[in-house]
Amino acid sequence: MAISATSLASESGSPFSADADGVRVAVRLTPKAATDRIQGIALEADGSPSLKCAVSAAPIEGKANEALVKLLAKAWKLPKSSISLVRGAGERRKILHLAGEPRALLARLEIWLRGLHG
Numbered sequence: 001m002a003i004s005a006t007s008l009a010s011e012s013g014s015p016f017s018a019d020a021d022g023v024r025v026a027v028r029l030t031p032k033a034a035t036d037r038i039q040g041i042a043l044e045a046d047g048s049p050s051l052k053c054a055v056s057a058a059p060i061e062g063k064a065n066e067a068l069v070k071l072l073a074k075a076w077k078l079p080k081s082s083i084s085l086v087r088g089a090g091e092r093r094k095i096l097h098l099a100g101e102p103r104a105l106l107a108r109l110e111i112w113l114r115g116l117h118g
Helices: 063-076 102-117
Strands: 016-019 022-030 037-043 049-054 083-087 093-099
Touching: 016 102, 022 063, 022 102, 037 063, 037 102, 049 063, 063 083, 063 093, 063 102
Parallel strands: 022 049
Antiparallel strands: 016 022, 022 093, 037 049, 083 093
């Protein structure tokens, strides 16, 4: 079965969306958790999907945000330098930017997401 690179961005249950120079990812982060892990997709109060993550680092001096970037870079096999925080540095809800070609990144993330929920 062929995978459409744009199908993930159009699905209502996806935290991923194409951007001009990469992909944006909506994240809900829980700091001070027992372990660093990606927990799946969660719906926010407004109905928008977020990638639910937990890190053991405390939200002090950006440590939890650094741990989140490290966790996602490892899971997605991307360099940490390609992931940046766009919004939500001091909040649980965050928007991250993954630098790269949007169609290729979306296709890669769709395969990863299917493995997470498959």
